[in-house]
Amino acid sequence: MENKRILGLDFGSRTVGVAVSDPLGITAQGVETIERPEENKLRKTCARIEQLIREYGVGTIVLGCPKNMNNTEGERVEKTLAFRDMLARRTGLAVEMWDERLSTVAAERVLIESGVRRENRKAVIDKIAAQIILQGYLDLQNAKKEQDNG
Template sequence: MGRILGLDYGTKTVGVALSDPLLLTAQEFETITRERARALRHTLVRIKEICEEYDVELIVLGYPRNMDDTEGFRCEDTLKFKGLLEKRVDIPIVLVDERLTTVYADEILEESGVAKKDRKKVIDQIAAAIILQDYLDNK
């Protein structure tokens, strides 16, 4: 049985989390960065590599609805990214509501004593882990 990959898609980064083999817990994995928002080739290649290396059977992608439940430009960007990713990997991709995950991730880092300047390096991974853990807990 394969693992589940969690993704927190952003303008310049994608936070990546991976489930354990038993699909019980989500662990932060890495943050994929890019110079320009539209320069996605390297990001897509890296996600495909992770999927192959860890026998990923499902991808959970954070879907950034607005607080009033509307869908803004970030949802549009996420759907475009999902479409590009679907062309690269033959793995189902599920959208999961990700409202407030980055805020929650920042609170976790603050409570853990991580300096504000160091949070940027890991916040997307933690947000991806929160998205994935939420999916694992509710599936």
């Protein structure tokens, strides 16, 4: 059986951070940050995501869900859910939501600890956030597999 990779996405108002799993679904690697000139201009963003799905042999998409810290859902969640629906329609793939609270904070911490200068962080923070979202999802899936096999 061929393992399909998992694509992790951090959907922002002007950017989408992209990460992909290794073929075994153990680790997440940051791929790129897709930028767009306006929030609602998603055609090129979706086309690039579809290209990455083909390139990496993706079978599932994990999309960060930007809930508020008090677990409520605001306008960003609504926009993210609309993006999820569009992705599912366009790609035919399952799009799983993942609570992304603190992923950008964690990404910022990783970059600071790595000595990345503030002016250089903005270029990679969304990609790192996508990687953190995807790694959290992979860790949970792998823990479930271990539990089922244990």
